[in-house]
Amino acid sequence: MNPFTYERASDTSAAIELAKGNAAARYLGGGTNLVDLMRETVERPEMLVDVTGLPRGIEPRADGGLLIGAAATNTALAADGHVRAHYPLLARAILAGASAQIRNMATVGGNILQRTRCRYFYDTAAACNKRQPGAGCDARDGFNRYHAILGASPACVATHPSDMCVALAALDATVHLDGPAGPRSIALSDLHRLPGDRPDIETELKAGELITAVELPPLLFARRSTYRKVRDRASYAFALVSVAAALDIDDSGVVRDVRLALGGVAHKPWRASAAEAALKGRPAGPESFRAAAEAELAAATGLRDNAFKIELAKRTIVAVLGELTGDDA
Amino acid sequence: MNFTINGQSVEVEADIRSSLLDLLRNSLGFTGTKKGCDQGACGACTVLVDGERINSCLALAVQYQGRSITTVEGLGSDGNLHPLQQAFVDHDGFQCGYCTPGQLCSAIGMAREIERNIPSVVTADFMAVSVTVDERELRERMSGNLCRCGAYNGIIEAISETLEKMPASTQERARA
Numbered sequence: 058m059n060p061f062t063y064e065r066a067s068d069t070s071a072a073i074e075l076a077k078g079n080a081a082a083r084y085l086g087g088g089t090n091l092v093d094l095m096r097e098t099v100e101r102p103e104m105l106v107d108v109t110g111l112p113r114g115i116e117p118r119a120d121g122g123l124l125i126g127a128a129a130t131n132t133a134l135a136a137d138g139h140v141r142a143h144y145p146l147l148a149r150a151i152l153a154g155a156s157a158q159i160r161n162m163a164t165v166g167g168n169i170l171q172r173t174r175c176r177y178f179y180d181t182a183a184a185c186n187k188r189q190p191g192a193g194c195d196a197r198d199g200f201n202r203y204h205a206i207l208g209a210s211p212a213c214v215a216t217h218p219s220d221m222c223v224a225l226a227a228l229d230a231t232v233h234l235d236g237p238a239g240p241r242s243i244a245l246s247d248l249h250r251l252p253g254d255r256p257d258i259e260t261e262l263k264a265g266e267l268i269t270a271v272e273l274p275p276l277l278f279a280r281r282s283t284y285r286k287v288r289d290r291a292s293y294a295f296a297l298v299s300v301a302a303a304l305d306i307d308d309s310g311v312v313r314d315v316r317l318a319l320g321g322v323a324h325k326p327w328r329a330s331a332a333e334a335a336l337k338g339r340p341a342g343p344e345s346f347r348a349a350a351e352a353e354l355a356a357a358t359g360l361r362d363n364a365f366k367i368e369l370a371k372r373t374i375v376a377v378l379g380e381l382t383g384d385d386a
Numbered sequence: 387m388n389f390t391i392n393g394q395s396v397e398v399e400a401d402i403r404s405s406l407l408d409l410l411r412n413s414l415g416f417t418g419t420k421k422g423c424d425q426g427a428c429g430a431c432t433v434l435v436d437g438e439r440i441n442s443c444l445a446l447a448v449q450y451q452g453r454s455i456t457t458v459e460g461l462g463s464d465g466n467l468h469p470l471q472q473a474f475v476d477h478d479g480f481q482c483g484y485c486t487p488g489q490l491c492s493a494i495g496m497a498r499e500i501e502r503n504i505p506s507v508v509t510a511d512f513m514a515v516s517v518t519v520d521e522r523e524l525r526e527r528m529s530g531n532l533c534r535c536g537a538y539n540g541i542i543e544a545i546s547e548t549l550e551k552m553p554a555s556t557q558e559r560a561r562a
Contacts, residue, residue, distance in 0.1 A: 152507035156530025292529035
């Protein structure tokens with residue numbers, strides 16, 4: 058691990074001031090990913106600005122939404138009564154991630170900004186365009202069971218590992234930022250980038266910017282929502298495929314509205330807009346669900362080890378939507 | 387750096403890069419806490435910070451200054467085992483014992499999470515006023531602690547028995 062200086066920020070403006078103009082500064086949340094990457098010398102910050110003392114409140118908004126301080130822990134957010142009642146898919150997504158120990162440490166801001174778990178990204182002896190632009194990608198023809206089937210590029214086939222972000226994408230969450238140029242907001246779905254030819258640039262964050270809060274708009278039908286994660290063991294493993302879904306069905310059994318997002322399949326949390334469009338106005342049943350899944354995965358491509366995830370994603374979408382209609386498949 | 391460890395105030399000089407795990411083991415001699423994977427995958431390094439379980443290998447010590455840390459040494463001692471330690475003995479909750487300190491601290495942290503009605507991913511009803519503790523819940527909640535000897539059945543029996551016998555809020559500072 059490289060030597061670094063450590064500063065604990067008392068508030069948001071102090072944090073931004075400390076990191077300002079220093080390309081080798083990193084904001085430190087729970088450390089569950091950054092400390093690991095530092096030990097592997099993938100991350101080599103010269104300064105850590107500890108932001109765990111920044112706002113962590115979870116406050117209902119007058120409009121029925123929710124404002125979540127970025128320093129809230131994953132455990133606190135999943136345990137929050139408002140989240141459990143109004144956004145159960147978010148609580149379940151968070152609880153599907155990592156272990157209790159890690160959820161107790163990890164912050165909401167840090168969860169959003171965690172890096173891929175592609176093993177070639179971690180292995181400094183391997184070629185990785187994300188770690189070293191232009192170096193090549195050993196994952197493309199390597200062990201790529203966990204890699205992307207949607208939105209990948211010749212340069213990078215890594216996936217974003219967060220469960221929480223998949224639910225946030227489905228919920229149309231907004232991420233509030235602050236930085237040297239002042240505060241701004243961005244949709245969670247627009248924050249993470251597809252890899253293209255610059256997989257080293259993972260988000261739209263500008264130099265020195267910090268996530269200060271996440272805001273959920275009200276979504277009444279999210280009471281009927283869930284998150285399903287398919288993985289190689291029953292707990293404490295990253296997703297092969299995951300599905301966050303909320304479903305609104307009218308009295309005649311027709312889909313009035315739906316939210317659907319996928320995890321484990323792309324460089325970013327994948328909002329399944331094509332499937333949503335295919336579902337609206339259709340009868341809530343297996344045929345519509347399968348057609349929607351086919352529409353979403355139409356552009357998917359498989360690598361040596363992960364082509365099975367295309368069918369797995371389709372079946373998981375159908376099963377989760379079935380579960381939300383009371384068909385407990 | 388200043389910490390409270392097992393109820394005692396401690397001041398120690400340490401490299402800013404030290405994990406809480408390395409500080410406990412190498413600088414302070416609390417070698418009960420074990421280093422397994424050193425990357426947050428096995429749970430052998432689990433300690434309690436202000437009553438909450440964390441992986442001390444992923445924790446930079448500098449970030450935990452001023453906090454109250456409990457290690458396995460703070461639970462019991464020779465001839466004066468913690469009830470959960472005794473239950474691990476009674477139920478064969480280990481073979482080699484390397485994961486055991488982490489299992490113990492993790493289970494005590496878990497008991498508090500259950501007492502605070504924090505759900506797990508297998509909790510069916512998020513609106514229930516209390517967690518229904520069954521084997522499935524315990525296995526999910528303890529999934530952050532691996533046991534390469536595969537003593538899981540004994541571990542779950544030991545934890546179940548202790549949960550039934552004593553309230554979570556008394557477990558961290560309990561002695562048999």
